Amino acid sequence: MKNRKEELKSLLIKFDEGQTTFDEEKRIKDLLRELDAMEFDFYKHYFESIDFSLKKRTEKSSIDFSFINQADVNQKKSTFTSRKLLKVAAIAILLIGAMFFGKHQQNKLNQSKAELALQQTVEALNLVGTKMNTAKEKMNYIEIFNDRTKPYINLNQK
Amino acid sequence: MNQIDFITEIQKHEPKMFGLAISILKNRDLAKDGLQESAIKLWNQRDYFQKVKNKQAYCMQIIKNWCYDELKRKVNNHLRLQDDEEVEEGIGNEKDHVNDTYRRIKSLIEKLPSKQRLIIQLKDFEGLDFEEISNALKMEQGSVRVNLSRARKRLKEMYLEQENKIKMIQNEE
Numbered sequence: 191m192k193n194r195k196e197e198l199k200s201l202l203i204k205f206d207e208g209q210t211t212f213d214e215e216k217r218i219k220d221l222l223r224e225l226d227a228m229e230f231d232f233y234k235h236y237f238e239s240i241d242f243s244l245k246k247r248t249e250k251s252s253i254d255f256s257f258i259n260q261a262d263v264n265q266k267k268s269t270f271t272s273r274k275l276l277k278v279a280a281i282a283i284l285l286i287g288a289m290f291f292g293k294h295q296q297n298k299l300n301q302s303k304a305e306l307a308l309q310q311t312v313e314a315l316n317l318v319g320t321k322m323n324t325a326k327e328k329m330n331y332i333e334i335f336n337d338r339t340k341p342y343i344n345l346n347q348k
Numbered sequence: 349m350n351q352i353d354f355i356t357e358i359q360k361h362e363p364k365m366f367g368l369a370i371s372i373l374k375n376r377d378l379a380k381d382g383l384q385e386s387a388i389k390l391w392n393q394r395d396y397f398q399k400v401k402n403k404q405a406y407c408m409q410i411i412k413n414w415c416y417d418e419l420k421r422k423v424n425n426h427l428r429l430q431d432d433e434e435v436e437e438g439i440g441n442e443k444d445h446v447n448d449t450y451r452r453i454k455s456l457i458e459k460l461p462s463k464q465r466l467i468i469q470l471k472d473f474e475g476l477d478f479e480e481i482s483n484a485l486k487m488e489q490g491s492v493r494v495n496l497s498r499a500r501k502r503l504k505e506m507y508l509e510q511e512n513k514i515k516m517i518q519n520e521e
Binding site for chain 2: 238239
């Protein structure tokens with residue numbers, strides 16, 4: 191009995207200094223219960239209060255975790271909206287791309303057609319030019335013939 | 349971190365977080381608000397939270413900051429925190445004595461300086477160890493121990509003073 195009281199006293203000194211471990215505090219509680227002496231009333235009541243406080247802490251979780259589902263729904267919604275927007279944007283880009291490509295191809299085709307037409311015109315003009323030159327040369331012979339025959343043939347003069 | 353892991357993790361630390369919030373705010377409803385807000389904050393930063401090694405310390409840090417912000421907000425708005433009046437009620441006749449003792453000890457704890465009160469609450473009534481308190485309050489473990497020692501000694505003094513007064517009154521009667 192005396193030994194236990196001494197043990198308790200020394201443990202309580204350690205307790206007051208904040209040096210006790212959880213096991214030592216458990217031992218203090220056991221000794222307080224066994225000895226039940228008036229001089230340790232404060233400690234007895236103090237440990238009773240601690241036990242009481244721990245026992246009454248049996249409340250269910252007070253955190254409402256529904257915000258997690260809400261956050262998920264919002265996230266899904268926003269993901270869905272972004273996906274939809276992305277699809278629309280992709281289609282729009284494809285359409286615009288196709289339009290520009292088509293226009294570009296059309297321009298290219300028109301340009302090549304114009305170039306061909308120009309080339310053909312140039313060739314045609316060249317051909318006309320050559321023929322004109324030949325004709326002109328032949329006309330020169332007529333002029334020489336006229337000049338030479340003029341003294342002898344004067345059909346138009348009266 | 350998926351939903352189930354997150355909820356399990358938070359529920360593991362919830363009692364201690366609640367205890368810390370109560371110790372700072374002295375109001376159950378506000379402490380519950382603090383828990384809720386902290387859980388939302390932790391969920392919003394779950395990718396980071398998953399990487400945190402000491403999750404309990406981190407949770408305690410989050411709720412502690414929330415509580416102090418709340419206190420500041422109350423002070424700035426010139427509001428006064430309404431203390432919880434009832435410590436416990438309706439536990440049963442056989443426990444009335446313990447209930448009274450609990451109320452008495454609690455009322456004495458309320459008279460301690462705020463740091464000592466917080467530390468004694470966390471250590472003795474919420475079951476946190478020195479390391480956890482040190483992490484939660486960003487204090488050296490030695491300092492936590494010193495404050496705890498002062499708190500316990502002061503509490504004992506106040507209790508004995510009160511006992512003496514009661515005895516004196518009883519003798520006079």
